[in-house]
Amino acid sequence: MSKRRYGSETSKSREMLLDAAETLMRESGYAAVTSRKLASRAGLKPQLVHYYFPTMDELFIEMFRRVKKRTMESLDNVFKADDPLRALWDLTANRPGVILSYEFVGLANHRKEFRAEVAEFGDRMRAVKINIIHRIMQERELTELPFAPSFAVVLLDSLARNLALEAELGVHAGHAEAFENIERFFRQFAGAAADA
Amino acid sequence: MSKRRYGSETSKSREMLLDAAETLMRESGYAAVTSRKLASRAGLKPQLVHYYFPTMDELFIEMFRRVKKRTMESLDNVFKADDPLRALWDLTANRPGVILSYEFVGLANHRKEFRAEVAEFGDRMRAVKINIIHRIMQERELTELPFAPSFAVVLLDSLARNLALEAELGVHAGHAEAFENIERFFRQFAGAAADA
DNA sequence: GTCTATACTTCGATAGAC
DNA sequence: GTCTATCGAAGTATAGAC
Structure with missing residues (x-):
């Protein structure tokens, strides 16, 4: 030392x-x-x-700490939105954020010390988002969803992140139809909430 | 020169x-x-x-050329499987393959020349897979799917790739439920094909 | 408390030896 | 046709000057 x-x-x-x-x-x-x-x-x-x-590793750790803090704060604001589910999507699909997060994943995938920290945050975010879905359903007095909240979040995360990454890269095949489907789902969900 | x-x-x-x-x-x-x-x-x-x-860039280009060739060959074999849809999933979710592909995406995201080539391949793979879904439906005499083939492929790609990446990283929250849902869908789809 | 002179390691790349 | 001696640039990190 x-x-x-x-x-x-x-x-x-x-x-x-x-x-x-x-x-x-x-x-x-x-x-x-x-x-x-x-x-x-x-x-x-x-x-x-x-x-x-x-060391450069400590720089990366500091950077990740800031990202975690910001992400948590953004999640707290989801409920202030008129359509919280859509707000959750927008947050997850935020392109600069997605790109940055993939960089941290890449970094984690081959630096042992870093890996555990990134994985822990990933699991925690997933749990927080599942809770958010639960809360949204309670507040809107919804009892049914086409799929369990945990799967809903995996679906949301996977789609939002992958579509953002592909768009950034310049891959667009199938995106228009995907957004139509996603948009339709959001409308149905918001509609069901309004009816309840 | x-x-x-x-x-x-x-x-x-x-x-x-x-x-x-x-x-x-x-x-x-x-x-x-x-x-x-x-x-x-x-x-x-x-x-x-x-x-x-x-140059090192030419090494990366050669590497990518090999990956493209192998991927194309694997896609040709999807129809030899009993359950082609599941074979398509397995191929897309192949962990070593997914990790490697994310590395190429990372590389592409900040090397201009490389970017266009990776994006073009991404778009082409998406198109090929959409065709595969069409063919599967024809062969099994299915006329209906819960969503359009193009969205089905975006869904399959996003889920398979993201679940593989997360598993590799050590993120597991929500995965068990996700796999249950995906498995159920595959069974329903194969069942509908058997009925037809 | 803030910044710099400096050391040593690793990198990509080329010219030339076998 | 195959490989190596060597170079200059860029990388991390430290000890010490302000």
């Missing part, structure tokens, strides 16, 4: 580095987040990266 | 490099596929990588 000192968590430079790292990761993938490229983006010297983040 | 010469496409070393590159990419991600790590895996000298593949 080293006796080096590191920058405070309230530093302006530190914040700038985290912001730049996120943009860089979204645009060019996690592998492009190197001390040199990152510093260049933030208009700082490469060595500063290692002052605020002893 | 350089006047260097490059190895033939039938070389044994070349094949070994492509195989090793694929394993490395699956295990550690595309960013870990460096000339040095790759050569070490294949038991060869790093410089040999550049003899067979002038």
Whole structure:
């Protein structure tokens, strides 16, 4: 272990580095987040990266911590929407967010320490969303869904994320029909809620 | 442009490099596929990588070409199965294949030249699968599905790929219920085919 | 508390030896 | 036709200057 000192968590430079790292990761993938490229983006010297983040892995961990915090806050706001189910979809399908999350998954898939943390968050998000569906049904006095809430969330997550990823990549085959079907379901669900 | 010469496409070393590159990419991600790590895996000298593949990008293009060829061949075999729909699912949900494909998507998402090629293949696969669903329905004399074939394929791709990715990562929440639902659908579909 | 001079490692790529 | 000696650029990380 080293006796080096590191920058405070309230530093302006530190914040700038985290912001730049996120943009860089979204645009060019996690592998492009190197001390040199990152510093260049933030208009700082490469060595500063290692002052605020002893290793690159600790930078990634900090980045993920911020993402987790933001995601949790967004989920809290789902109920303020007129159509909470649609709000949940919009949140999950948010393209910049989806791209970033796939980068973290990629990172996790080959860095042991990171993997457990990302997986834990994935499981937790799934559980939170299942609870949200339950709450939506209670509030709207719905007792029936075409499928169990847990499967509904797996379906929502899989579709929203995959469609966003494909759209970002430039794959569009079948998307129009998919959105029609999804839209129809949302309308039916909102309608059933209004009737109840 | 350089006047260097490059190895033939039938070389044994070349094949070994492509195989090793694929394993490395699956295990550690595309960013870990460096000339040095790759050569070490294949038991060869790093410089040999550049003899067979002038640039690393050309290595990735060759790798993707092999994947495309294999995928096409697998799709041709779907009809030999007793339950072609399930065979299509199994093929799409194949974990090593899914992991590898996400690596190519990641690579594509920030390398312009690569992006178009991966997107084109994605669109083509979607179209081929939609045709397969049509053919299955014809052969089984089915006229009705709960959703249009194009949406069925988007659904199948999204679910199969996302469930495989999550399982690989260690996310399991909701998976058991999801598989129950999917299994039930396959049984119903096969049953309807038997009745017809 | 903040930043930089510097070291050492790994990378992609080429020219030239076998 | 196959492989290696070698180079310059980019990577992470540390010790020490302000």
